[in-house]
Amino acid sequence: MLKKLFILILLTASVGAFGQGKFIAKNAYISFYSSTPMEDILGESNEAVTILDSSNGEIVFQALMSTFHFKRALMEEHFNENYMESTKFPKAKFKGTIEGFKKEMLTAPVAIIKITGVLNVHGVDKTITVPGTIGLQDGKLVATSKYKVTPEDFGIVIPSLVRDKVGKEMEITVKSTYLPYGQ
Amino acid sequence: MKKFHTIFAGLILFMFVGNAYSQDLDALLNAETKPTIDYATATFKASRIINGHSIEQMKKKQLDFRISHRFGVLNDGGYGLYGLDHSVIHFSLEYGVNDWLMLGVGRGSLNKTYDSFAKFRLLRQSSGAKSMPISLSYLSSVELNSMKFADPTRTNYFSSRLTYVSQLLVARKFNDKFSFQLTPTYIHRNLTKTELDKNDIFALGAGARYKLSKRLSLNAEYYYTYNPNAKFLETRYYNSASVGIDIETGGHVFQIMLTNSQGMREGSFIPQTTDNWFDKGIHLGFNISRVFAL
Numbered sequence: 001m002l003k004k005l006f007i008l009i010l011l012t013a014s015v016g017a018f019g020q021g022k023f024i025a026k027n028a029y030i031s032f033y034s035s036t037p038m039e040d041i042l043g044e045s046n047e048a049v050t051i052l053d054s055s056n057g058e059i060v061f062q063a064l065m066s067t068f069h070f071k072r073a074l075m076e077e078h079f080n081e082n083y084m085e086s087t088k089f090p091k092a093k094f095k096g097t098i099e100g101f102k103k104e105m106l107t108a109p110v111a112i113i114k115i116t117g118v119l120n121v122h123g124v125d126k127t128i129t130v131p132g133t134i135g136l137q138d139g140k141l142v143a144t145s146k147y148k149v150t151p152e153d154f155g156i157v158i159p160s161l162v163r164d165k166v167g168k169e170m171e172i173t174v175k176s177t178y179l180p181y182g183q
Numbered sequence: 184m185k186k187f188h189t190i191f192a193g194l195i196l197f198m199f200v201g202n203a204y205s206q207d208l209d210a211l212l213n214a215e216t217k218p219t220i221d222y223a224t225a226t227f228k229a230s231r232i233i234n235g236h237s238i239e240q241m242k243k244k245q246l247d248f249r250i251s252h253r254f255g256v257l258n259d260g261g262y263g264l265y266g267l268d269h270s271v272i273h274f275s276l277e278y279g280v281n282d283w284l285m286l287g288v289g290r291g292s293l294n295k296t297y298d299s300f301a302k303f304r305l306l307r308q309s310s311g312a313k314s315m316p317i318s319l320s321y322l323s324s325v326e327l328n329s330m331k332f333a334d335p336t337r338t339n340y341f342s343s344r345l346t347y348v349s350q351l352l353v354a355r356k357f358n359d360k361f362s363f364q365l366t367p368t369y370i371h372r373n374l375t376k377t378e379l380d381k382n383d384i385f386a387l388g389a390g391a392r393y394k395l396s397k398r399l400s401l402n403a404e405y406y407y408t409y410n411p412n413a414k415f416l417e418t419r420y421y422n423s424a425s426v427g428i429d430i431e432t433g434g435h436v437f438q439i440m441l442t443n444s445q446g447m448r449e450g451s452f453i454p455q456t457t458d459n460w461f462d463k464g465i466h467l468g469f470n471i472s473r474v475f476a477l
Contacts, residue, residue: 022208026215049216051208060208066219066311072476073242073279074434081225082397087359090221095209159398162433181211 021054023141028176030063032149034167041075041166043068050176052143057101059115059143061094061174083156084122093120098134110135115145124154132174141178146171223308226318226356227364229436229472230277230285230302232390233404233425234444234452238318238354238364240302241279246475249289250274253445253468256458266467273447278477291447298448300324300348308355322350326450343374346450350388360394368406370450379413384454398431402438406453421464423456438470 028048034041048063065086070076080086096117098105105111116129132145148169151158158166227237230247241247255269263269275289275298283304290297306319326346332339347370354364366388375382390404406423414420427440443464444452458464 022211024215026217047217047219049212051211051215053208058208060212062212062216064216064219066221073245074474074476077225078433085359087221091216093212165433 022181023052023054023178024181025050025176025178028061028063028174030061031173032170033173034170036165036167039165041070043070043075043079045069048174048176050143050178051181052141052178054103054106057098057105059094059096059098059117061092063092065090065092083151083158089121089123091120092122094118099129105134106136106141108135109137119149121149121154122156126153143174143176143178145174148172218312220309220313221311223310223318223356226308226354226362227390227392227402228400228429228431229438229470231438231470232364232392232402233427233438233440233470234423234442234447235366235388235390235404235406235449236300236302236322236350236352237390238320238352240285240304240320241277241474243279243281244477245279246477247277247287248274248473248475249277249470251447251468251470253442253447253466255445255466256463257441257465257467258463271445271447289448291451293446293451295329296326296448296451297329298324298326298450302352316355318352318354318356320352320354322348322352324348324449326448340373345373347371348449350449362392364388364390366390366406368449368453370454372450372454375412377413377415379415380454381410381412384411385409386453388453392429395428400429402427402429402440408453412454418457419459420454421456421459423452424460434474436470436472438472440468440470441465442468 026049027046028050029044029046030048031042031044045063045067047067048061050059050061052059065080065084068079070079094117096115099114099116105113110133113132113134114129115132118125119128130145130147132143134141134143148171150169227239229237230239230241231237251273252270255263255266257266259266271291271293273289273291275287277285277287279285285302288299301323303321305321306315306317308318309315326348328344349369351367352364354362356362368386368388370384370386372382386406386408388404388406390402392400392402394400404425408422412420421443423442423444425440425442425444427438430437443458443460443466444456445466446452446455458466
């Protein structure tokens with residue numbers, strides 16, 4: 001009887017330990033950059049939150065629009081008011097999986113990866129596959145990614161009046177340094 | 184039976200821990216995302232609703248160059264091209280020292296007036312981690328009438344040229360489209376035109392905007408004067424009333440309006456509006472704002 005209980009406890013405890021395999025970054029960097037001969041636009045956030053599940057390679061991101069900052073105050077106002085409609089859609093989210101995920105990816109110095117998942121911006125879902133890297137740098141798990149998105153894909157309309165100032169594509173840069181979750 | 188109990192208890196325990204393990208990453212993410220203070224931005228499109236100040240001000244190191252015109256009375260008829268023959272102009276440079284202080288200097292052709300102002304942000308409307316229902320700012324300005332003195336033979340003082348304005352700007356952005364502002368105003372004029380006029384003027388302004396589209400809004404503004412100037416000879420004084428639209432094009436804001444005031448500073452359009460909407464006294468006008476990031 002006692003033995004059975006012991007096995008059960010051991011079993012549940014081991015499941016619990018398995019559940020510890022999550023990593024979190026609360027100050028992940030996300031930027032988007034558009035460049036035209038008329039104007040360069042760079043918006044940056046250092047407050048994105050991301051969690052990586054090391055058991056299955058699942059990775060999620062969330063960034064509040066209000067954490068994005070720009071060099072020019074007017075750009076920030078237009079970003080929130082005219083393009084992202086931040087009061088209606090306060091968050092951008094991504095939920096995806098590292099393709100062909102292996103645990104060794106997390107211990108290698110740099111592993112080249114591909115992530116497929118759903119990016120939600122401006123209330124619109126879009127499935128994307130993006131390149132990235134992951135690896136152990138100075139004892140910390142670091143993930144990066146750089147890819148391009150088109151604002152129109154997310155229902156963000158650039159009026160013809162400012163079309164030559166806002167690029168057709170935005171370059172998104174992501175860098176997150178993870179710590180074990182719960183520490 | 185006892186055995187069954189143990190298995191059952193174990194199963195419950197297992198399910199509980201198992202659940203915690205498979206807890207949705209989304210839920211974890213939401214729990215870990217810190218709530219932020221969401222300040223109401225763009226309560227109005229520009230630093231003026233129409234003639235008077237709005238709650239908006241230049242952010243740090245932003246310079247606003249403004250040019251405004253008010254034409255003659257629209258119902259002047261075709262002879263004066265509907266007022267376009269007579270325009271008064273005002274231009275100003277307005278700068279955000281930091282996010283709570285804005286300074287401006289300007290010059291208007293009406294009464295050859297120089298002006299300067301300081302606008303202080305006291306409260307910012309916000310939601311989220313910190314909730315504040317309104318935005319509140321304080322505006323202080325001095326206007327200098329540089330016209331030649333009417334009677335150079337008597338002793339004229341420099342101080343006679345000065346008018347002081349104090350305003351509290353209380354605004355709320357009710358939703359993405361609608362914003363409203365109340366503006367209690369106190370004006371002190373060192374020298375008035377006639378003995379009948381009061382040196383101290385009290386007024387209450389009300390202004391609103393309604394967004395028609397992302398880059399176009401409809402604005403209205405009214406200043407009620409509690410102790411207006413008395414009628415002098417044929418000159419009567421009216422409350423200032425204006426309607427207009429704001430058109431935003433990136434770094435520019437164009438404001439086009441109809442108003443019964445030709446003055447563009449508080450010291451003139453609040454106590455000295457002499458035209459009447461209902462009796463051939465409507466002026467067409469515009470403000471152009473161009474913002475530079477320094």
